[in-house]
Amino acid sequence: MKFSEIKYLRPNLEEFIEKLKALTGRLIAAESFYDADAIFDESEALSVNIETMFTIAMIRHNIDTTDKFYDDEAQYIDEKTPIIEEVNQSFIYALYNSKFKPEFEKKYGSLIFKRIEIALKTFSPEIIEELQEENKLITEYGKLLASAQIMFNGELRTLSQMTPYKQSPDDTVRRAAWEAEGSFYIENGEKLDKIYDELVHLRDKIAKKLGYKNYIELGYYRLSRDCYNKDDVELFRKSVREHLVPVAAKLYQSQAKRLGVEYPMNFADAALNFRLGNPKPQGSPDDILNHSKKFYHELSGETTEFINHMFDDELFDVLSKKGKAGGDFCTFLPAFKSPFIFANFNGTAHDVEVMTHEAGHAFAFYTAKDIYPSAYRQPTLESCEVHSMTMEFFAWSWAEGYFGKDTNKFKYNHIGGALTFIPYGTMVDHFQHIVFENPDLTPAQRHEEWTKLLGIYMPWMKLGEIAFYGDGKGWQRQMHIYQRPFYYIDYCLAQTVALQYWAMMQTARNEAWERYMRFVTKGGTKTFTELVDTAGLVVPFGDVFGGKMIKTVTDWIENFENTVMLE
Numbered sequence: 001m002k003f004s005e006i007k008y009l010r011p012n013l014e015e016f017i018e019k020l021k022a023l024t025g026r027l028i029a030a031e032s033f034y035d036a037d038a039i040f041d042e043s044e045a046l047s048v049n050i051e052t053m054f055t056i057a058m059i060r061h062n063i064d065t066t067d068k069f070y071d072d073e074a075q076y077i078d079e080k081t082p083i084i085e086e087v088n089q090s091f092i093y094a095l096y097n098s099k100f101k102p103e104f105e106k107k108y109g110s111l112i113f114k115r116i117e118i119a120l121k122t123f124s125p126e127i128i129e130e131l132q133e134e135n136k137l138i139t140e141y142g143k144l145l146a147s148a149q150i151m152f153n154g155e156l157r158t159l160s161q162m163t164p165y166k167q168s169p170d171d172t173v174r175r176a177a178w179e180a181e182g183s184f185y186i187e188n189g190e191k192l193d194k195i196y197d198e199l200v201h202l203r204d205k206i207a208k209k210l211g212y213k214n215y216i217e218l219g220y221y222r223l224s225r226d227c228y229n230k231d232d233v234e235l236f237r238k239s240v241r242e243h244l245v246p247v248a249a250k251l252y253q254s255q256a257k258r259l260g261v262e263y264p265m266n267f268a269d270a271a272l273n274f275r276l277g278n279p280k281p282q283g284s285p286d287d288i289l290n291h292s293k294k295f296y297h298e299l300s301g302e303t304t305e306f307i308n309h310m311f312d313d314e315l316f317d318v319l320s321k322k323g324k325a326g327g328d329f330c331t332f333l334p335a336f337k338s339p340f341i342f343a344n345f346n347g348t349a350h351d352v353e354v355m356t357h358e359a360g361h362a363f364a365f366y367t368a369k370d371i372y373p374s375a376y377r378q379p380t381l382e383s384c385e386v387h388s389m390t391m392e393f394f395a396w397s398w399a400e401g402y403f404g405k406d407t408n409k410f411k412y413n414h415i416g417g418a419l420t421f422i423p424y425g426t427m428v429d430h431f432q433h434i435v436f437e438n439p440d441l442t443p444a445q446r447h448e449e450w451t452k453l454l455g456i457y458m459p460w461m462k463l464g465e466i467a468f469y470g471d472g473k474g475w476q477r478q479m480h481i482y483q484r485p486f487y488y489i490d491y492c493l494a495q496t497v498a499l500q501y502w503a504m505m506q507t508a509r510n511e512a513w514e515r516y517m518r519f520v521t522k523g524g525t526k527t528f529t530e531l532v533d534t535a536g537l538v539v540p541f542g543d544v545f546g547g548k549m550i551k552t553v554t555d556w557i558e559n560f561e562n563t564v565m566l567e
């Protein structure tokens, strides 16, 4: 069924709650594994409709944040999710303590119980009010950003619509765009500080109510992390600082030289990679969509089936519109076994990324659609980002159809950007560790911390000059910091795995695809480190950037710089 034809009906929550409570009672009283397992099946079936309807409401609310109907639904969902979580927790608690746990483990494996154990550590009915408040603040932040109407070049523009101007090869236009966008954040600075301050204290309070020292450990559990902790992440960050930052700095030095600007660069100059302009996709959004169809058709049989489903059922909303929420994401509608892609095309290389990155997620959702139980459909988030970031690299063989004459510039940008992104992403993660270890920092102190980190992780950036960004406040535009704490290192860990796939593609493409499918088809039946192992790749904890992989990438870049015209 086409997405637009799916009828949204607010699910009957009272009925759902009663049914799940009844199932919990029956699970506790079950006298055989046969009965207990049948009750488990019923619980799986019960959640399909509610999950699907909530996802539809969320998608439609994001498509038009000014639509009153879905705005009300979003508020309703924000309020009700913690209450549903309470009954859900009782059910998984009963499952975890079932006398048939050994039989369940035999049938479904033990990972499901490890994940339940983690989920049980994240909740208590005592925190329902705080969770509702948290949802409200997250929505408020999203709406504030979606409300941006920036007067630029004679028209009011959303934040996404500013992106092409922020990359303009015309120095004056580009700089003005950065200033104009920065002014929006400066004007809303007090609100942004206030929302974040409330979120930090709220999350700290939740953590303390649940018996944690601060939010950090809980934050990891809320992301269901089941195979690494903050010490592993610190090792990763250390490797980034020691080995990757100098490599990235070199790339920015070549960029400054290419552009004929001073190094370190201001934020506006750093956004332009080539004097004649950043690589641009050729043609219209329709051309990008059509070429994507061709790409997935030619890539493999599995991706052909997937992309046909996406187009047949119109499971995309990718054009930028006023009132549409920012960002790009992919989600899944269990009742229809369909992924959905939400994005904001803006005329830059980003639009191709949507069709390779977000569609990489969608492909993984589609591949795992029949995995049972549902807890095993999706792995933890860093593994999901391996799905998408690696798909971006598989698209290289079709880059010409997207970028035409800009293909070389695109490749250079993509692989260079993959490297330089990691210090930024790691900094976002480091910042949040500081914030939650010190929840009483004032907003001004938080900006100071960010400024200090810029010096460590991004020494190629010149402070000052550009309002907001140059003032050490740029973290406020990073939605994840507000909406999904600690979900950022996931991208960095994933990129590190994706780069290993990229290196393999250079010499053994079929092998790379085979190992990719090994990773993707497992869905969420394994932990991140197990999935990486399964694919025969190196787990990115420890000194991952001290080794061979970075050398393969930098050699390639150096060779490319010497043999190809980049201007």
Ligand SMILES: [Zn+2]
Binding pocket: 357, 361, 384, 385, 388
């Ligand atoms: Zn992603």
